[in-house]
Amino acid sequence: MAQKPSIPKGTRDFSPVEMARRNYIFDTIREAFRLFGYRQIETPAMENLSTLMGKYGEEGDKLLFKILNSGDFLKEVHPEDLEAHNLPRLTNQLCEKGLRYDLTVPFARFVVQHRNEIQMPFKRFQIQPVWRADRPQKGRYREFYQCDADVVGSDSLSNEVELLSLIDYVMGKLGIRTCIHVNNRKILTGIAETIGEADKIVDITVAIDKIDKIGIDNVNAELREKGLSDEAIAALRPLLELDGSNEEKLEKLSTILSGSETGMKGVEEMKEVLEGFENLGHSCGVELDVSLARGLNYYTGTIIEVKALDVEIGSITGGGRYDNLTGVFGVSGLSGVGISFGADRIYDVLNSLDLYPKEITGSVKALFINFGKDEAAASMRCIKALREAGVSAQLYPDCAKMKKQMQFANSEGVQYVVMIGDTELAEGTATVKNMTDGSQTTVPQSNLLEVIC
Amino acid sequence: MAQKPSIPKGTRDFSPVEMARRNYIFDTIREAFRLFGYRQIETPAMENLSTLMGKYGEEGDKLLFKILNSGDFLKEVHPEDLEAHNLPRLTNQLCEKGLRYDLTVPFARFVVQHRNEIQMPFKRFQIQPVWRADRPQKGRYREFYQCDADVVGSDSLSNEVELLSLIDYVMGKLGIRTCIHVNNRKILTGIAETIGEADKIVDITVAIDKIDKIGIDNVNAELREKGLSDEAIAALRPLLELDGSNEEKLEKLSTILSGSETGMKGVEEMKEVLEGFENLGHSCGVELDVSLARGLNYYTGTIIEVKALDVEIGSITGGGRYDNLTGVFGVSGLSGVGISFGADRIYDVLNSLDLYPKEITGSVKALFINFGKDEAAASMRCIKALREAGVSAQLYPDCAKMKKQMQFANSEGVQYVVMIGDTELAEGTATVKNMTDGSQTTVPQSNLLEVIC
Numbered sequence: 078m079a080q081k082p083s084i085p086k087g088t089r090d091f092s093p094v095e096m097a098r099r100n101y102i103f104d105t106i107r108e109a110f111r112l113f114g115y116r117q118i119e120t121p122a123m124e125n126l127s128t129l130m131g132k133y134g135e136e137g138d139k140l141l142f143k144i145l146n147s148g149d150f151l152k153e154v155h156p157e158d159l160e161a162h163n164l165p166r167l168t169n170q171l172c173e174k175g176l177r178y179d180l181t182v183p184f185a186r187f188v189v190q191h192r193n194e195i196q197m198p199f200k201r202f203q204i205q206p207v208w209r210a211d212r213p214q215k216g217r218y219r220e221f222y223q224c225d226a227d228v229v230g231s232d233s234l235s236n237e238v239e240l241l242s243l244i245d246y247v248m249g250k251l252g253i254r255t256c257i258h259v260n261n262r263k264i265l266t267g268i269a270e271t272i273g274e275a276d277k278i279v280d281i282t283v284a285i286d287k288i289d290k291i292g293i294d295n296v297n298a299e300l301r302e303k304g305l306s307d308e309a310i311a312a313l314r315p316l317l318e319l320d321g322s323n324e325e326k327l328e329k330l331s332t333i334l335s336g337s338e339t340g341m342k343g344v345e346e347m348k349e350v351l352e353g354f355e356n357l358g359h360s361c362g363v364e365l366d367v368s369l370a371r372g373l374n375y376y377t378g379t380i381i382e383v384k385a386l387d388v389e390i391g392s393i394t395g396g397g398r399y400d401n402l403t404g405v406f407g408v409s410g411l412s413g414v415g416i417s418f419g420a421d422r423i424y425d426v427l428n429s430l431d432l433y434p435k436e437i438t439g440s441v442k443a444l445f446i447n448f449g450k451d452e453a454a455a456s457m458r459c460i461k462a463l464r465e466a467g468v469s470a471q472l473y474p475d476c477a478k479m480k481k482q483m484q485f486a487n488s489e490g491v492q493y494v495v496m497i498g499d500t501e502l503a504e505g506t507a508t509v510k511n512m513t514d515g516s517q518t519t520v521p522q523s524n525l526l527e528v529i530c
Numbered sequence: 531m532a533q534k535p536s537i538p539k540g541t542r543d544f545s546p547v548e549m550a551r552r553n554y555i556f557d558t559i560r561e562a563f564r565l566f567g568y569r570q571i572e573t574p575a576m577e578n579l580s581t582l583m584g585k586y587g588e589e590g591d592k593l594l595f596k597i598l599n600s601g602d603f604l605k606e607v608h609p610e611d612l613e614a615h616n617l618p619r620l621t622n623q624l625c626e627k628g629l630r631y632d633l634t635v636p637f638a639r640f641v642v643q644h645r646n647e648i649q650m651p652f653k654r655f656q657i658q659p660v661w662r663a664d665r666p667q668k669g670r671y672r673e674f675y676q677c678d679a680d681v682v683g684s685d686s687l688s689n690e691v692e693l694l695s696l697i698d699y700v701m702g703k704l705g706i707r708t709c710i711h712v713n714n715r716k717i718l719t720g721i722a723e724t725i726g727e728a729d730k731i732v733d734i735t736v737a738i739d740k741i742d743k744i745g746i747d748n749v750n751a752e753l754r755e756k757g758l759s760d761e762a763i764a765a766l767r768p769l770l771e772l773d774g775s776n777e778e779k780l781e782k783l784s785t786i787l788s789g790s791e792t793g794m795k796g797v798e799e800m801k802e803v804l805e806g807f808e809n810l811g812h813s814c815g816v817e818l819d820v821s822l823a824r825g826l827n828y829y830t831g832t833i834i835e836v837k838a839l840d841v842e843i844g845s846i847t848g849g850g851r852y853d854n855l856t857g858v859f860g861v862s863g864l865s866g867v868g869i870s871f872g873a874d875r876i877y878d879v880l881n882s883l884d885l886y887p888k889e890i891t892g893s894v895k896a897l898f899i900n901f902g903k904d905e906a907a908a909s910m911r912c913i914k915a916l917r918e919a920g921v922s923a924q925l926y927p928d929c930a931k932m933k934k935q936m937q938f939a940n941s942e943g944v945q946y947v948v949m950i951g952d953t954e955l956a957e958g959t960a961t962v963k964n965m966t967d968g969s970q971t972t973v974p975q976s977n978l979l980e981v982i983c
Contacts, residue, residue: 082581082639082859085627088574090640092647093654096570112917114894114924117549121541121673122575122629122659123595128535142576143598145625147663151615159612162604171624172598174538176575186535187543194545196941198927201546206575210600220574233927235906242914356907357914406535441567453688454809461695461810464565471567474651474686488649 087211087219097439099424102251103204106224106418109247113239115202115226120183122206123174130175132182132405138165140210142219143172176208180225180417181402188229189406197230216425227415229402234346236414237379237398238353244383244394244416245359251423252432254386255393256362260369261347262376262397264330267340268367271333272312274305281305285317286370293317316367323351323365330367343378350379362386375399381416385426393422443470443493443509443529444486446479456497459507459522466526470495486512493529497522540664540672550892552877555704556657559677559871562700566692568655568679573636575659576627583628585635585858591618593663595672596625629661633678633870634855641682642859650683669878680868682855687799689867690832690851691806697836697847697869698812704876705885707839708846709815713822714800715829715850717783720793721820724786725765727758734758738770739823746770769820776804776818783820796831803832815839828852834869838879846875896923896946896962896982897939899932909950912960912975919979923948939965946982950975 084090091099110117123144130138146153153170177183180203188195204224213219226243228236241257248255262282269278280303284296297310305313316333319326327348334340347365354363361383369380378398385393396416403411427433443463445456456472463470473482486494496508501519508519509528520528537543544552563570576597583591599606606623630636633656641648657677666672679696681689694710701708715735722731733756737749750763758766769786772779780801787793800818807816814836822833831851838846849869856864880886896916898909909925916923926935939947949961954972961972962981973981 082643083578084574084581084639084643085576085578088576090574090644091572092644093569093571096572099572100570112920112922114897114922116546116892116894117553118546119544119549119552121537121543122661123538123541123673125536125538128537139600142600144629145596145598145621147592147595149617150624151612151617151620159604164602164604167604168598171603176597186537190535190537191543191545196938200924208575220576228927231927233900233929235900235910235925235927238910239925239927242910246917353907353910357910439569441569444567447686447688454806457688457691457695457806457810464699467565469565469567471653472688472692474681474684474688474692476686485649 087213093439097437101437102420102423105250110202110226113243115200118201118203120187122176124177126175128186141178142176142208142210144174146173179207180223185403189403189408198228199230200228202226222420224418224420227413229411229413232412234349237350240416241354242357245361248361253426255383256364258364258366258369258382260366260380261343263339263343267334267337267343268316270337272309274309282370285368288368326365388426388429390422394418438490440490441469441471443495444491445472445495446482447473447476448498449476452497452502455502459525540666546892550890554890555873555876558703563655563679566696568653571654571656573640575629577630579628581639594631595629595661595663597627599626632660633676638856642856642861651681652683653681655679675873677871677873680866682864682866685865687802690803693869694807695810698814701814706879708836709817711817711819711822711835713819713833714796716792716796720787720790720796721769723790725762727762735823738821741821779818841879841882843875847871891943893943894922894924896948897944898925898948899935900926900929901951902929905950905955908955912978
């Protein structure tokens, strides 16, 4: 019986037009990574569960897609765990492998596994899909691409400057007007110390990360709940409402945070990064934003988040500096800094602003009408010459009615229709119809390239 | 406790050098597909098991990687199936999804699911990994890429001609000397009919497909086992040992098979395809090989298999015409023809013949030595200009000892080392060392592009 086919929820098929657009984004990012000296690696879709489990928190473990063991998958299953319905234990008995959840853990695993082949500092990039068993919703998928660039093995802030420059380059190429928000985790630490709540740094960063979403009053309510004193909350407020230029903000901060060594270090770092970026010149905006925390305790220095100016869509690129990437795999002391371009959100931005170059259609440039055997043979010789010159071209494979072939040309969006009928065949010519303006011209077959280019 | 990291057996990490080489192959194939008018699609890594199961035979079902259901995966499990250790039933209860096994079944599913958006004839290509729980061995992996191009919805033999031309184009670009072996399933049917064993066509094709591997005597022994008469086997022999040019073979065949309508149709088709290909001109060899069957009953017309001339590695590309691609999903009557490039074997061929262009290294072109803050700032400005001109360049991020930085340049295989020290900084110049020939020159910073290109 025939099945009505479908795909798993949260996954997508990509049509030729969508692929042309996605390739445009991926190719732009890949070429930028290459120009900036990042080197590509790829890792397997499947990793051992021992590599993945425990790296993304308890919630993350649940969101991993696990692969049922091949052969007799019941072999390792303990009856008492079945009896007790112990899902975590049974998962480990049924499955040894899972699909990667991000590109960071596989990268850390790669660095440790191949440490004898890798030169430090190691600049790597990786563009691959990841899988998460998240509840699907608008803009959130169970399979999506990440585009990550990281440098490990160097503490130099020139790496941060270069990443900002990379963002500026990619967004410029794609034509997206953006503002890069930056902060430094050490400034956040300095703030917590200065208001006398150093031990509440986690609560503070988690709360202030939400300012954009829930507003300062709700953030303050949350901080009060976490046990911050009213004095501390009052002391925090002006820090979160700093204004002026980046230089002015840094100047104010270096006064306010002067009592915190860590805070002052953060100010220094931020200053060096921003000055380095100014030195290079850039077209996107850049703004020191001390409310930027990006949720986690993962980052230890610079924090980066990019927002599109002309679309409300949240962060389209983000990253920062982290310590001890590979500690969990037994190699400690490796610090790094990296960013991740959100390809799906960038795709949405380009779609809603219609920023794709005209030629990004995925369509063939020239379609040759099929008038029969001999005409088709002559057409195929012309097509071969066009392809060798880098012009995509094809013959309509069947000698169908002219109307049907022209409809095909129209619906596929080809730019030129080429006709070699019996007259053209006898004269060695070809008639070219420009589908954009409707104009038509007849040229010797050997001159086709001058018309179609 | 630190884990010793590893990856699942049969999977691979790809280093930057390997990625550069793989990208060279994929980019060459992708560009060829585009020039020839094939349009790219992508489908999800995970498909519903109902889409995959039963499409690859009983053995294939076992080789599918299945994904454990999220949440309470025991929910659907029947205790009596656990009791009975009924693995196939339990698999279906534990898992709804699996990883794709090839690109053909997802393509068929795509065509049916999106039939209202697709124009026929539909020329599609797809370059994505597939997963098989096969026993890993040399050259056989559990995750590998397929590069498929197919046309569905057209019976015209010009599609076959174009696919041969595509193979010729790709192998020419890659510099691999090849011979394309072609046959037609209808010729095989004609042979079976002519020797009076029409009902044994499957046994005959399966057996003669092995001629290259086990020799004609073993093939004959196998045929005898399958119940072919000695007369039939004797009648078969000259057919399998046809010699001469393709034209001569076709002429002999049209005499021998004159009693079989299907056989004669096959000869006609083969003739048209070969003449069409000759008309276009080609650099690879092409040979009619009536022992070519490619194992399965899948193909219904033209059969194609490509072998490298200078390496013993088996087929590096193959394909053919099939009927009823989408019948199992409820849409019948769709015939198609396609080929699949074996990227991993092509990679092995290029490696063993050392056919990669010199510039395929994945390395950055110019490394700037880091002499300190001000020198680095000047370097980064020069680097920005180089990148904008399309030249990959980077600063060594740390102001390390000269020796260490030069060692890095050497081991990474960079082509140029650029030095802006205090003298150069004062004079606005840069010293460029060509790492290939050791030559060194000092130029104004604004002229760097003339030296590094």
